[in-house]
Amino acid sequence: MAFEVNGREYETDEEGYLANLSDWSAEVAERMATEDDCDLTEPHWEVINFLRDYYDEYQIAPAVRVLTKAIGKKLGKDKGNSKYLYELFPYGPAKQACKYAGLPKPTGCV
Amino acid sequence: MTKPDFETPELTLTQDVPAVQPGAMEHSKPFVAKAAHQEALGFPGELVDNWKEVALDKMSDLLKTYRSLPVFLDSCVKCGACTDKCHYYLGTGDPKNMPVARQDLLRSVYRRYFTVAGKFLPKLVGAKDLTEEVLEDWYKYYHQCSECRRCSVYCPYGIDTAEITMAGREILASVGIGQKYSNEIIGKVHKIGNNLGLPKPALADTLDGLEEEVKEDIGVDVKFPLDQSGADVLVIVPSADFFAEPHVDGLIGYAKVFHQSGISWTLSSYASEAANFGIFVGNYENMQKVAERIRTAAMELGVKRIVVGECGHAWRVAYSFWNTLIGPFDFLDPKFPIPQHVCEFTNDLLSQHILRLDAEANDDKIVTFHDSCNVSRGSRMGNQPGGQFIIPRQLLRAACNNFVDMSPETTHEHTFCCGGGGGLLTDDLLELRVKGASPRMNALQRVIEDEGVTHMAAICAICKSQFSKVLPFYGMGMDMIVSLHQLVGDALVLDNGH
Numbered sequence: 001m002a003f004e005v006n007g008r009e010y011e012t013d014e015e016g017y018l019a020n021l022s023d024w025s026a027e028v029a030e031r032m033a034t035e036d037d038c039d040l041t042e043p044h045w046e047v048i049n050f051l052r053d054y055y056d057e058y059q060i061a062p063a064v065r066v067l068t069k070a071i072g073k074k075l076g077k078d079k080g081n082s083k084y085l086y087e088l089f090p091y092g093p094a095k096q097a098c099k100y101a102g103l104p105k106p107t108g109c110v
Numbered sequence: 111m112t113k114p115d116f117e118t119p120e121l122t123l124t125q126d127v128p129a130v131q132p133g134a135m136e137h138s139k140p141f142v143a144k145a146a147h148q149e150a151l152g153f154p155g156e157l158v159d160n161w162k163e164v165a166l167d168k169m170s171d172l173l174k175t176y177r178s179l180p181v182f183l184d185s186c187v188k189c190g191a192c193t194d195k196c197h198y199y200l201g202t203g204d205p206k207n208m209p210v211a212r213q214d215l216l217r218s219v220y221r222r223y224f225t226v227a228g229k230f231l232p233k234l235v236g237a238k239d240l241t242e243e244v245l246e247d248w249y250k251y252y253h254q255c256s257e258c259r260r261c262s263v264y265c266p267y268g269i270d271t272a273e274i275t276m277a278g279r280e281i282l283a284s285v286g287i288g289q290k291y292s293n294e295i296i297g298k299v300h301k302i303g304n305n306l307g308l309p310k311p312a313l314a315d316t317l318d319g320l321e322e323e324v325k326e327d328i329g330v331d332v333k334f335p336l337d338q339s340g341a342d343v344l345v346i347v348p349s350a351d352f353f354a355e356p357h358v359d360g361l362i363g364y365a366k367v368f369h370q371s372g373i374s375w376t377l378s379s380y381a382s383e384a385a386n387f388g389i390f391v392g393n394y395e396n397m398q399k400v401a402e403r404i405r406t407a408a409m410e411l412g413v414k415r416i417v418v419g420e421c422g423h424a425w426r427v428a429y430s431f432w433n434t435l436i437g438p439f440d441f442l443d444p445k446f447p448i449p450q451h452v453c454e455f456t457n458d459l460l461s462q463h464i465l466r467l468d469a470e471a472n473d474d475k476i477v478t479f480h481d482s483c484n485v486s487r488g489s490r491m492g493n494q495p496g497g498q499f500i501i502p503r504q505l506l507r508a509a510c511n512n513f514v515d516m517s518p519e520t521t522h523e524h525t526f527c528c529g530g531g532g533g534l535l536t537d538d539l540l541e542l543r544v545k546g547a548s549p550r551m552n553a554l555q556r557v558i559e560d561e562g563v564t565h566m567a568a569i570c571a572i573c574k575s576q577f578s579k580v581l582p583f584y585g586m587g588m589d590m591i592v593s594l595h596q597l598v599g600d601a602l603v604l605d606n607g608h
Contacts, residue, residue, distance in 0.1 A: 014141050014290075014538070015537065015538070057311075058309065058311055058312035058315065059309055059312070060306065060307060060308050060309060060312045062312075062316075063308075063312075063316045063319075063352055063353040063354075063358070064353065064354055064355050064358065065316070065319060065320065065323060065355075065358055066315065066316055066319050069319060069322075069323070082355055092579075094353075094354070095537075106306060106353070107291075107294055107295050107298060107305060107306060107307065108295060108298075108304070108305030108306040108348075108349055108350055108353070108385070109305060109348055109349075109350040109354075109385060109421075109535060109571040109572045109574075109575050110306070110350050110353055110354040110575055
């Protein structure tokens with residue numbers, strides 16, 4: 001599968017996750033979100049940017065508690081929980097947010 | 111992330127048998143594994159040219175290796191006892207999801223090539239040529255069986271459809287068409303040590319975070335040790351326990367139990383996975399290779415005992431197959447069960463009064479228990495028959511004042527699969543997962559209405575993820591599903607704090 005942004009083609013897997021991590025850009029993220037009827041707002045970007053930084057350091061998406069703790073520190077304790085993350089990413093923070101961040105889909109019993 | 115384009119079955123308080131709807135799930139099949147995923151497991155990257163010959167050779171091998179397989183293929187008398195026992199048939203109405211029909215997909219080919227009658231009078235004995243169409247049906251319908259073995263409980267001959275599904279999947283992978291979800295995951299275990307592909311630095315960082323979190327919550331220094339040589343117990347957990355909710359609360363529960371018991375323990379970054387998808391794809395070599403990491407870690411760390419966390423099929427592999435796969439365990443302390451389930455571990459400490467639970471901590475909940483298929487039907491726990499049913503319930507009753515069971519035809523060895531077991535916990539099979547969950551959802555709805563149940567505990571990572579995903583389809587909250595050891599951990603009286 002593939003999609004196009006600004007005349008350039010981006011390859012994805014069957015579920016729309018970027019095939020090449022290095023292809024990612026903010027426009028690509030916006031485009032993937034639009035396809036899911038999701039508008040990326042500032043809080044979405046906080047999550048996406050954290051995921052990208054974490055992946056850069058550890059080569060894996062953060063565990064849910066690592067993510068909620070980090071978001072709680074950034075945006076306030078009332079937002080450091082998965083209920084808030086599900087409001088932002090209704091298909092599940094791990095999977096949907098990873099997709100927009102250009103990371104591979106988490107695998108396993110999750 | 112397209113919106114689901116199927117209808118969620120309506121909840122009914124009793125389990126009705128649906129009218130047969132031929133072809134209802136003919137469109138359902140998982141993504142095929144990529145060449146890299148296949149080759150990492152020793153399978154061909156794509157469909158081989160001489161696939162028919164390879165498939166029949168593989169079938170011949172399997173018939174010789176597993177004596178159960180020809181027995182199961184020969185002994186069915188078409189009595190029909192299994193037809194309404196599969197959650198996928200009950201949820202979809204597709205007659206190919208009746209266990210006997212699923213078996214017949216392989217049985218008809220077996221008869222054609224491996225029995226005298228089928229070779230000469232194929233039509234008379236329901237024998238069929240192996241064609242591309244048959245191969246396609248295998249791929250679809252052997253990925254609509256969660257290998258839960260419920261049907262085998264009702265079969266008068268004890269035919270285990272799970273073993274036929276495993277054989278079907280192994281043949282498929284051997285000709286080059288494996289399933290992406292399972293095979294990609296097995297590859298990650300071989301390379302990194304767990305299903306997630308979670309490397310050691312990330313694991314260490316996650317565990318440090320959990321120590322901080324528990325300290326903040328209850329003010330106690332509960333440790334999550336990693337790669338600690340000389341610890342008494344190696345704890346093997348599903349990697350979902352590190353990553354997902356509600357799994358992680360179960361992991362916190364185990365850590366509190368160890369903390370209070372004073373028994374030294376460790377996790378391993380090399381063997382950071384209890385799950386063993388080798389069993390799901392029916393491949394002995396991969397199952398052994400995955401399990402081998404645990405033996406290696408146990409020996410290198412010099413532990414005396416191995417305890418297995420809340421993971422259904424992991425426990426089946428550990429309890430029923432580890433000794434053959436990676437035994438003997440002569441380097442472990444024979445005074446303790448080898449291996450031991452974390453529920454049994456906690457239960458023993460409770461019965462010795464080493465731990466104390468204050469059930470009032472869970473008074474805001476009315477709890478029921480979902481028996482996981484691989485624990486219920488593929489293993490045992492403790493030293494008495496039925497221990498795998500008794501021990502988790504003893505723990506729940508000790509941890510909660512309000513515990514009720516669901517209908518007996520849906521619990522203990524009659525339990526229904528969550529709908530996502532056996533390598534089917536993948537979004538490309540979402541419709542199957544939602545529909546296959548309906549028998550469990552019906553039983554749950556009944557105790558919600560009759561008893562006011564608020565939470566359902568489970569001891570399997572797949573069950574927990576599956577229910578988190580499918581409960582909302584039935585109008586229930588995703589946080590209804592909890593880890594058994596979360597409830598234990600919340601009720602556990604710790605020396606300094608609750």
